[in-house]
Amino acid sequence: MSTPQAENITMSAGGRYSLATAGARDVIDGATKLVVRAIGEVPVAAVDGVFTMSDMGCADGGTSLGMVRTAIGAVRERFGRAAVKVVYADQPRNDFNALARIVHGLGGFDGYLEEFDGVFPLFSATSFYRAIVPPGGLHLGFSATAMHWLSGKPGDLAAHVHAVGAVGDEREKFAAQARADWQTILLRRAEELAPGGQLVLVVFCMDERGRYLGNTGGVNMFARFNALWRGFVEEGAVTEGEYRAMTLPQFYRTVEEFRAPFEGEGAAARAGLELLEMETRVVPCPFAADFKMHGDADKFATAYIPTLRTWSESVFYGALSTARAGGERRAIVDNFYRAYGDEVRNHPDGHAMDYVHAYMRIRKTR
């Protein structure tokens, strides 16, 4: 089975994802109250000895360790001695070795398995565009900072690296793909969920004020990505075709777009899903916050660039022609992040990868 997501997009391997993404952990920690609320509303009768939760788009699992620990505690409080299955899911090219080691306490992060009996971590390489667990067996589905990845790329953008910079027909193609994908994500979850089961989904968005990841008032991160990458074409470092191929298969939906399938005769509503609450939040970039304290531009750039790199590197690399020698592709990617780093070093003010998410809680009503 090939995954419907673009196959070669991966988060950084070897546990580096979690080390470089303190902000992603902050985002998840901020969702933990919703997780506890969700668990508190799952009907006791829906859990017959085993409570099943999932973490979709888990990467190496390091950023959600604290959330999972709290969730298990909440399950035990409400459902007594119920066994807990924690299903970690990501695509087949995810670093499952890092995931297994981090969850089992060999990765240098504080795990939760020592604290509880009867907890069963399981890993799945099934994309969230398919059902990950059998029908009706899921009590809590969780996902953070993952469902902005589309199931495929609706096309290459002529003049930008991300749909936030697209206009007209190009933008509409991405928006249409994002609508279809959101519906697919919700319908697969509706199959998985037990009656009364809940979802807590934290998804990158364009908020009510037009803000999105790396664009919250200062420098626009994607505009800088695009300008630097365009500059590589002008210098002759990459070709026009490689420039265009560097199109992130992502879309930042608005709250209206998230809400649509739950309204009226929308597909999610018909499948028995109810949107209980939704709010947008900005979680500040921890590296920019540190910079405000220490004021050292070099230190800021050194800490900041790896967090951009975790999620974008494999896409830049994949855009480069395979006719190039492997070492050459790697060197171009290194040069790209070096150029971004130099820019931050020389003009640090305004750089920040603030996270802008919609936090949603959803219930399966029947």
Added chain:
Amino acid sequence: MSTPQAENITMSAGGRYSLATAGARDVIDGATKLVVRAIGEVPVAAVDGVFTMSDMGCADGGTSLGMVRTAIGAVRERFGRAAVKVVYADQPRNDFNALARIVHGLGGFDGYLEEFDGVFPLFSATSFYRAIVPPGGLHLGFSATAMHWLSGKPGDLAAHVHAVGAVGDEREKFAAQARADWQTILLRRAEELAPGGQLVLVVFCMDERGRYLGNTGGVNMFARFNALWRGFVEEGAVTEGEYRAMTLPQFYRTVEEFRAPFEGEGAAARAGLELLEMETRVVPCPFAADFKMHGDADKFATAYIPTLRTWSESVFYGALSTARAGGERRAIVDNFYRAYGDEVRNHPDGHAMDYVHAYMRIRKTR
């Protein structure tokens, strides 16, 4: 949670395990009839929409693809549209990346996911010395060529690399560990199994005629391992301490030892496990069989050594002092297999890693 198995023992990574172990696949294919028989006896009432099977000690999953495909077919025949969960389990340092890719069809092996709807592969990094799935949820537990690995090493052997060459107190320590470990393995499975669920366990043994892996009438593989490794001490390539540290944490149980916990007031009997059938089988070494056809000693050695290497290399490597530079440890291990290969090249007759297993089928009666 640290795994109770020796942590640094791993099968070869990157899919090489399955490529180098055609014999291990033959062993599993030979167990498929037992798997189908087991599925045919699981009570229909025990399966409420989801059939759960496990493959314990799966390594990269390549050797069991055919068995799992047949098992899913048998489940669908008996239980209709039941969803099938296939839980692949191995220790946290297993190559889960290779496993995920092979199972999801990205590893160059023929998978089974394209053929069936409603099949949910899941991966677990929990050792078979612990419960891998929640109580009462398992319908078929399978394991091949894995449960000879002890939960720990009862000591270093003074004059051999494997318990097959131990005598007296040294041997008894390994036998006692093997008894305790077999009981633990069975009790954890008794917890996991649904009433009427079954196990098909294929475990390396010492058979009724005293044969065991690599010792079926010709050259004794472990005796050669030991002689060559001893020779490395005499040449000054490895120290006496490193010689002793190379003690495989394995034991080849006899049929009497396998049967004991099922008899009378044995622990497995008290836990509701019944041994339905057991037989020992010798599966011939495919590389020695090829050599009989082609007669080319060099070709034989080139094909044969990697299959020994898959399961023994990490133990040799781990026995070498960490005070040595990393490259030096690797070089010694390379030299060791080169020496074994030279021996096979020069005197190919009688070399064969024939597999000697006990095949067991076990039922949870209540």
